[in-house]
C-alpha cells in the first residue's frame with residue numbers, strides 16, 4: 001500500500017468510519033478489499049457491497065440492495081422494515097444486518113439518496129438503536145467528482161455530518177477534504 005492508502009487503512013482497523021475518495025484507478029477498491037480482508041482476519045463480520053452488480057461481483061461481494069433486502073427500492077421505509085421483520089423470505093437479511101460489524105460499500109456515488117437513507121434506516125431500526133447505521137462501522141468508497149453520479153447522490157446527505165468520518169483523499173484529491181467530513 002502507498003502512504004495515502006495507509007492513512008485510511010489503519011484508522012479503519014481501529015473502528016473508524018471512513019469515506020475513501022479518489023479518481024478512477026487510484027486504488028480505492030484495492031484499499032477497500034485490503035481493509036475488508038484485514039478486518040475479517042481480526043474476526044469481524046464484514047459485509048462487502050457495491051452499488052452495481054458488476055462492481056459487486058468483481059469485489060467478491062453483493063449489491064447493497066441485496067444485502068439490505070430492499071430489492072429495486074420500491075418500498076417505503078416502514079413497509080420494507082415491516083417485511084424484513086415479519087416475512088421469513090427476509091430472514092437472512094435480518095440476520096445479516098443484525099450481525100454485521102462493518103459495512104463496506106464501493107461505488108457509493110452511484111447510490112441514490114433514497115437507497116442510502118433506506119439502508120441506514122433499516123440498520124438503525126433492525127438493530128434497535130438510535131445510532132447512525134445502527135452502530136455498524138461503515139467504510140464508503142467512490143469517486144464523488146465523476147461525471148453523472150446518481151441524482152441526489154448519497155454524499156450530499158446531511159446525516160453524514162452525524163457520522164464520525166475520516167476521508168482518504170487519494171493522490172489528486174489531497175488538499176480537497178470534503179466539507180461535511
Ligand SMILES: Nc1ncnc2c1ncn2[C@@H]1O[C@H](COP(=O)(O)OP(=O)(O)OP(=O)(O)O)[C@@H](O)[C@H]1O
Nearest residue numbers: 001002005022023024025026027028029030031143
Ligand atoms: N497498493 C497497491 N498495490 C498494488 N496494486 C495496486 C495498489 N493500489 C491499487 N492497485 C492496482 O491498481 C489498479 C487500480 O486500482 P483500483 O481498481 O482499486 O482503483 P479504483 O480507484 O477503485 O478505480 P475505479 O474508480 O475505476 O473503480 C488495480 O489493478 C489495483 O490492483
